[in-house]
Amino acid sequence: MRLITKSQCSKYLLGSFALLPLLISATSHAEEKLQEVLNRGYLIVGTGSTNAPWHFKDKNNNLVGFDIDMAKLVAKGLFDDETKIKFVDQSGDARIPNLVTNKVDLSCQFMTVTPSRxxxxxxxxxxxxxxxxxxxxxxxxxxxxxxxxxxxxDVVVAVLQNVYAEEMVHAALPKAKVDQYESVALMYQALNSGRADAAATDQSSLRWYMVQNPGRYKDSGYAWMPQSYSCAVKKGDQEWLNFVNVVFHEAMTGVDFGAYAQSFEQWFGVELPMPKTGFPVEYK
Incomplete structure (x- = not known):
């Protein structure tokens, strides 16, 4: 067992006390985003403007979509007013940099969750x-x-041209013929003309296309290659992250379920079942 002198002990204590301001500063910095937004009086959200049904301009040039509705839920949770929000139109590769540089408070732009991100x-x-x-x-x-x-x-599947397109289709239909097209429009054209029996595309795009063309198309009833979409905040803002999580959790399972369900049906054409009361289903 190593003993230290009284003098050494004093030095260690002084060194610890010297670090306290830095620790306090770091902690307060990590917790101040929520208060910063409240003090400012409006939320700043980074998103896109060209990808229906997630974020796009309607015929009146208003920014709409499922991502936009999710951001509005956060503004409503903050100010009881979904209009107290400013959108920053950003490219996909700006989603993380804009958070890191504090240009936006939140990024909501169909962002796939990955360990590296x-x-x-x-x-x-x-x-x-x-x-x-x-x-x-x-x-x-x-x-x-x-x-x-x-x-x-016997089945021909149309798909957007991609280096992984054939592999992706064959993960679901191992024997199908795969025709690749340079644009989504050409892919759907192949389906409409009968040159293809099915079109492989994102489930959200598929649902949106069905909403836009009622009665003309149907979903095969099978989906694969799942990936989660989440909004993102600057790393280290735990109090802010906790708040946004509460907003989303209660939108999907609690007090704001009506708003979430209405948005989901509007953009994807799917009527969500009411969350069951009693024991919270997410803990089963």
Whole structure:
């Protein structure tokens, strides 16, 4: 056992006390974002403006979409007024830099959660789970995913051109023929003309396309390659992150479920079941 002298002990104590202001400063800095936003009187959110149904301009040039509605929920939670918000139009590669440099308080831009990104930002709880789906014509000879799979190499699937496109389709339909197209418009054109039996695309895009064209298309009923979408805050702002998480959690399971469900149905055409009362289902 090593003994220290009274003099050495005093030096250690003085050194610890000298660090206290730095520790207090770091702690207060990490906890001050919520109060900063409240004091400012409005929320600053980074998002996009060209990707329906997530964030895009409507015919009146208003910014709308599911991401926009999620951001408005946070503004409502802060100020009881969803209009107290300023949107910063940003590119996808600016989502993290704008948080790090304090240009925005929150990024809501269909951001996929990955471990590498989680080292750079603080992710909120997911507000949507994306995946790949198969869009069919409503009058297709194939009733659903099982019928497509049973048809084997008789099935032609249209997909947006990508280095992983064939691998992606074959993960769901191993024997299907894969036709790649340079644009989404050409992909849907192939489906509409009968050159393709199905179109493989993001589940959210599939649902939005069905909303825009009621009665013309149907979902095969199968989705794969899941990925979580979350908003993000600057890393280290734990109090701020906790607040946004409360907003999203209660929107999906509690007091603001009506607003979340209405938005979900508007953009994806899906009516969500009411959360069960009693024991919280998320803890089962």
């Amino acid at each position: 989680a080292q750079q930002v603080g992710f909120t709880i997911p507000y949507y789970r994306e995946g790949v789906g198969l869009l069919l014509m409503n009058k297709s000879q194939y009733a659903d995913y099982d019928a497509l799979k049973d048809a084997g190499d």
